[in-house]
Amino acid sequence: MALVPTAAQAGSKTDDGSSLGDAQGNRQGRNITVETKVRTTVKGSSDSGRTGNLSSSDGNWTPPACWYEPAFSPKEIQATVKTWRGISGLPFIGSIGDFVGDTLDQRYKDGKPYKNYNLDKQGEGMFWAAAVNPNRKDDPEAMACDKPPFWVDNGVTPPEPLAVSPQILAEYAYDELPVPGTEIEMRPTEATKVNLPTWIWLDKAKFKKISVTASLPGTGLSATTTAEPVSLHIDPGTSDAQTYPASGDCEINADGSIGEPYANGKANDTPPCGVTYLRASGSDGSYPLQATVTWNISWTSTTGEGGDLPEGTFGATQDVTVQEIQSVNR
Incomplete structure (x- = not known):
């Protein structure tokens, strides 16, 4: 099963020189993941010569390989199911679209555990999904975030150790430091x-x-x-x-x-x-x-x-x- 959100893609440079990860979904093994929406901006980097990324002096610590972050609105979940059902009958696809749609509906429409895609809560929260650190997508730890997208009300911190937090953002920024x-x-x-x-x-x-x-x-x-x-x-x-x-x-x-x-x-x-x-x-x-x-x-x-x-x-x-x-x- 894979979720592909309809959120606008990023992955390009913004006017201030920052970058924004794609909001596209994909699947790694059994994990449903989205490319992170986290933006990074650099201050004080050297413009003389090549730059590289730091290696931790602590052999037991590395920046996080994955985390959970807000990814899908209720309408995006609903639109995703509709998109999957629309591809059934295409050459080499067969009925896989209906199969994926039924699987998604079981979780997000039929009350197991969500009902009608949480459309009655549109604007009150988001479905959070696993995001992979693009610098560590090949690390085994990138598979640690294996929960399917789950609902979180606005302003609520989910009881999940890998939910995005200031420290996770700081540790991700560690991976992005362009040292000379x-x-x-x-x-x-x-x-x-x-x-x-x-x-x-x-x-x-x-x-x-x-x-x-x-x-x-x-x-x-x-x-x-x-x-x-x-x-x-x-x-x-x-x-x-x-x-x-x-x-x-x-x-x-x-x-x-x-x-x-x-x-x-x-x-x-x-x-x-x-x-x-x-x-x-x-x-x-x-x-x-x-x-x-x-x-x-x-x-x-x-x-x-x-x-x-x-x-x-x-x-x-x-x-x-x-x-x-x-x-x-x-």
């Missing part, structure tokens, strides 16, 4: 030398607070999730190296930058953020230096609820060639 890539600046740029410090830094213009607001149209319900960069972790790609600081964690400076740009005359100084390789990478070889930024995540909402979510990380790998220092004997 971590292609670091390095000196030397092309090849570094054994036992000479390599300076590493990140431009302050790329690493600012980023927020995503997730809202459910028509409900006044929204939550804003904010990511703030706090540190850069350097993994030199080999144990034959020394990082600065020794932990490999470079803190964010007061101006939002990380590390310090190299300047002439500092070749032998210790960088605030960097690495010294102790062994050459070999002929035509390189070390995979990984730079990962950690972001603190917090959220607020229109209901006054808020708090913290697990830290997020996003990183990239750059190949570093390390050469022996050449000397000439006279």
Whole structure:
């Protein structure tokens, strides 16, 4: 059985740059689902270079893969049944339309548990249905919302743990945070030398607070999730190296930058953020230096609820060639 609402499709960009999920219905396995109507808007994203999505530093936590949200009016349920019955008799379809229509009517018209599609309650509530997080539609957890559409009066929070809430909106917004890539600046740029410090830094213009607001149209319900960069972790790609600081964690400076740009005359100084390789990478070889930024995540909402979510990380790998220092004997 599948429900296909007559609500207007979205899925396109709005005038303010936000996006709106489709209100179309479909079926995943045994689940009746709708593509979410939740809108997201971004503030403070970097326009320099590529962006990506955060990975939770808590291996036991991920944003929700599905939830329940308002999806169908009584008239939409009634129209859906009429549409199904209208396709019976088409080639390759046979009487399946009447079969689906009878099945829907049993639940939504004949009093098991709803009567006459709840038309007498038009405007007083909505049928809520399972919505799948489009970023996690292939996750097994996306099948957890397996209840058929159920009625909820306006202003009532259903006793369902996965019913859309400020926190669920905030956790969904976590999935939508477009954090900037971590292609670091390095000196030397092309090849570094054994036992000479390599300076590493990140431009302050790329690493600012980023927020995503997730809202459910028509409900006044929204939550804003904010990511703030706090540190850069350097993994030199080999144990034959020394990082600065020794932990490999470079803190964010007061101006939002990380590390310090190299300047002439500092070749032998210790960088605030960097690495010294102790062994050459070999002929035509390189070390995979990984730079990962950690972001603190917090959220607020229109209901006054808020708090913290697990830290997020996003990183990239750059190949570093390390050469022996050449000397000439006279």
